[in-house]
Amino acid sequence: MRSFPAFLLAGLSLGSILGISDVAQAEPSPIPVRVVCAEAAWCNVAAQIGGADVQTQALLATPGVDPHDLTPSPSMARAMAGATIAVVNGATYDDWALPFAASAPGKIVVAGVAGWQPGDNPHLFLDPEAVGKVAHVFADMLSHQPGISASAVTGRLEAFLKELDGVKARLAAMKAQHATVPVAAVEPVGETLLRDAGLDVVDENFALAIMNHAEPSPRDVAQVDTMIDGRKVRMLITNPAIHSPQIDRLVDRAHAAGLPIVAIGETLPPGQSWQGWVYGILQTVGQALGDGGH
Numbered sequence: 222m223r224s225f226p227a228f229l230l231a232g233l234s235l236g237s238i239l240g241i242s243d244v245a246q247a248e249p250s251p252i253p254v255r256v257v258c259a260e261a262a263w264c265n266v267a268a269q270i271g272g273a274d275v276q277t278q279a280l281l282a283t284p285g286v287d288p289h290d291l292t293p294s295p296s297m298a299r300a301m302a303g304a305t306i307a308v309v310n311g312a313t314y315d316d317w318a319l320p321f322a323a324s325a326p327g328k329i330v331v332a333g334v335a336g337w338q339p340g341d342n343p344h345l346f347l348d349p350e351a352v353g354k355v356a357h358v359f360a361d362m363l364s365h366q367p368g369i370s371a372s373a374v375t376g377r378l379e380a381f382l383k384e385l386d387g388v389k390a391r392l393a394a395m396k397a398q399h400a401t402v403p404v405a406a407v408e409p410v411g412e413t414l415l416r417d418a419g420l421d422v423v424d425e426n427f428a429l430a431i432m433n434h435a436e437p438s439p440r441d442v443a444q445v446d447t448m449i450d451g452r453k454v455r456m457l458i459t460n461p462a463i464h465s466p467q468i469d470r471l472v473d474r475a476h477a478a479g480l481p482i483v484a485i486g487e488t489l490p491p492g493q494s495w496q497g498w499v500y501g502i503l504q505t506v507g508q509a510l511g512d513g514g515h
Contacts, residue, residue: 257304259318261489262346284488287462312343347411392417406458456481481509
């Protein structure tokens, strides 16, 4: 066996002796950026833009949970505090998560990015304009993380924005076909999305009262009852996460009047993309309007 002088061995690595590149041997595997979101919808957007560069975790991923009523757990606080990038909806929707995100190196509060004002609809994850703004902000924040390829992030962002443009085109087509369609809603989840599709929630005061866990005024109750009984609205929009005798009464009236009842939840269904979720909502709404959802 051939031997090497000690002074030569001192300057050689085992890799160079065996013919293995030191550069390839020393190159570490990239560690995904940890992204924690209050809602699953925001984490799905982040995952589409981040690809393999991110590892996402949503605090609220179970359908049927009302974030307004949520009592956060210590594990939720720990999860978000350990994030590199934290995403919170804000807008009074999940303000309980804001303190958890305070220590994250990167923080996105959607309400601030979207320009939300008190009184605006807080369900920003069903607002295509807000989603587009957050996508841009998240991509920029991710691109500045160590070891992340900015060009790769830009490519995935452009792919997502193309999907978003498809959603907007579908909304515009629905609005052109149906103009302003009056609908009643038990709670204003997705109201911005519905308006973009040409629907007008005509019992907004009633819906806002239910969302805020307040008792609707007798006038508002009488108004929505009259609209449903007289079929002056095309459908009743419900939220599966909200239950009350007041809502049950409206559902019964809608059934009696023969009105379609369309459920729109506020949690991204497991296994669906954000755009797939929205397309599903629009298809259901379209079917209720009699256009087959196409």
